Amino acid sequence: MRLTSLADYAVVMMAAAARHGSGARLSAAMLAEETGVPLPTAQKLMGRLAGAGLLVSARGTGGGFELLRGAQEISLADIIEAVEGPIAMTACSETGRHDCQLEKNCQVKPHLSAVNGAVRGALQGVSLATLSQGAVK
Amino acid sequence: MRLTSLADYAVVMMAAAARHGSGARLSAAMLAEETGVPLPTAQKLMGRLAGAGLLVSARGTGGGFELLRGAQEISLADIIEAVEGPIAMTACSETGRHDCQLEKNCQVKPHLSAVNGAVRGALQGVSLATLSQGAVK
DNA sequence: GGCAATCGGAACGAACCAGTCCGATTAACA
DNA sequence: TGTTAATCGGACTGGTTCGTTCCGATTGCC
Numbered sequence: 467m468r469l470t471s472l473a474d475y476a477v478v479m480m481a482a483a484a485r486h487g488s489g490a491r492l493s494a495a496m497l498a499e500e501t502g503v504p505l506p507t508a509q510k511l512m513g514r515l516a517g518a519g520l521l522v523s524a525r526g527t528g529g530g531f532e533l534l535r536g537a538q539e540i541s542l543a544d545i546i547e548a549v550e551g552p553i554a555m556t557a558c559s560e561t562g563r564h565d566c567q568l569e570k571n572c573q574v575k576p577h578l579s580a581v582n583g584a585v586r587g588a589l590q591g592v593s594l595a596t597l598s599q600g601a602v603k
Numbered sequence: 604m605r606l607t608s609l610a611d612y613a614v615v616m617m618a619a620a621a622r623h624g625s626g627a628r629l630s631a632a633m634l635a636e637e638t639g640v641p642l643p644t645a646q647k648l649m650g651r652l653a654g655a656g657l658l659v660s661a662r663g664t665g666g667g668f669e670l671l672r673g674a675q676e677i678s679l680a681d682i683i684e685a686v687e688g689p690i691a692m693t694a695c696s697e698t699g700r701h702d703c704q705l706e707k708n709c710q711v712k713p714h715l716s717a718v719n720g721a722v723r724g725a726l727q728g729v730s731l732a733t734l735s736q737g738a739v740k
Numbered sequence: 741g742g743c744a745a746t747c748g749g750a751a752c753g754a755a756c757c758a759g760t761c762c763g764a765t766t767a768a769c770a
Numbered sequence: 771t772g773t774t775a776a777t778c779g780g781a782c783t784g785g786t787t788c789g790t791t792c793c794g795a796t797t798g799c800c
Contacts, residue, residue: 468692473604481711546604557611568615568640574618584728
C-alpha cells in the first residue's frame, strides 16, 4: 500500500517539467539537478515515461523530452501506471491473470474490483496541474 | 500500487472468519483449509492480526482466534494496516520519517497528504461485513 | 503429571526494486 | 562531409523486502 520510490520520483519530476510549460525542451540532466533525483535514475524514469506516451523524446545534441499532453490532461494515475504498471490491488484484478489458487471459490473477489475502482478514481482525480501549483517556497 | 500477497490473504481469511459470526472460536488450521491459504502462512497472518487488536488469541488445546469487533466495525484499511503497516503513499507521509533528500524543496509534498487521505478513505469505506456478504457460490 | 494441540517468534530462500554503467543514436560544428 | 559531443536506450549488479517454512514456548485436557 505504498508507492515505490521510482514512482515517487517520477511524480516529482513530472511536476517540475509541468512548471516549465508544455512546449519546453527538457533534458534528463536538467530535471535531475532541479529536483535532486540522481541522474542515472532520472534517465531511467524519463525513458519509461516516454515509453508510456506521456513524453516525447528527442535524441542527439540539444535533444531532450517534452510533455505530450497538457498538465491538466495528465493525472497521478497516469504517472504511476507508467512507472509501476497497471494499478491493480490484487493479482486477480489484472485481466488475463489467473494465478491465484483461491480464485475458484473466493468470496471476496467480486468486491475487490469496486475497491480497485475507488482507489484508482482517487488517483485520477488529481491532475499534474494541481501538483505543479505547489506553494513556491 | 498493489497489495502484498499477505495482505490479500488476510482479507480473504478475515472475510471467512466474519461469516462464522463474531463469537466463534476459529483455529488457524480451520481457516487455512477453508480459504486455501497455506497453513504456516495463515498462522503468521493470524498472529499479526491478533497483535493489531483485530483478533484475540487463545492458546492451548481448543484454543484459536476470535473476532474482537463486529464485522461492521472492521474496515479494509484496518486489515491492510495490520499486515503491511501504516498506509502511507510516500516515505515522507509517515510521521517521524525524514529520509527523503528532496524534502527540503519538494513542491509536491503538500499535495500528497490529500492524496493519501483520499486513498485511505476509499479503503476505510469498505467494511468487513460488506466483503463477507459475498455471493455464495 | 503427561500428552496433545495451538500460538509465537526466528531463520531461510526467492523475487523485486533501485541504482549504475556502457553502448547506440543523433544533431551540431569545423 | 567527417568528427565531435551530447543525449537517449537497454543490460547488468547489489541491496532490501516479501513470502514461506520450520522449530520452540505455552496452555488446556485427560
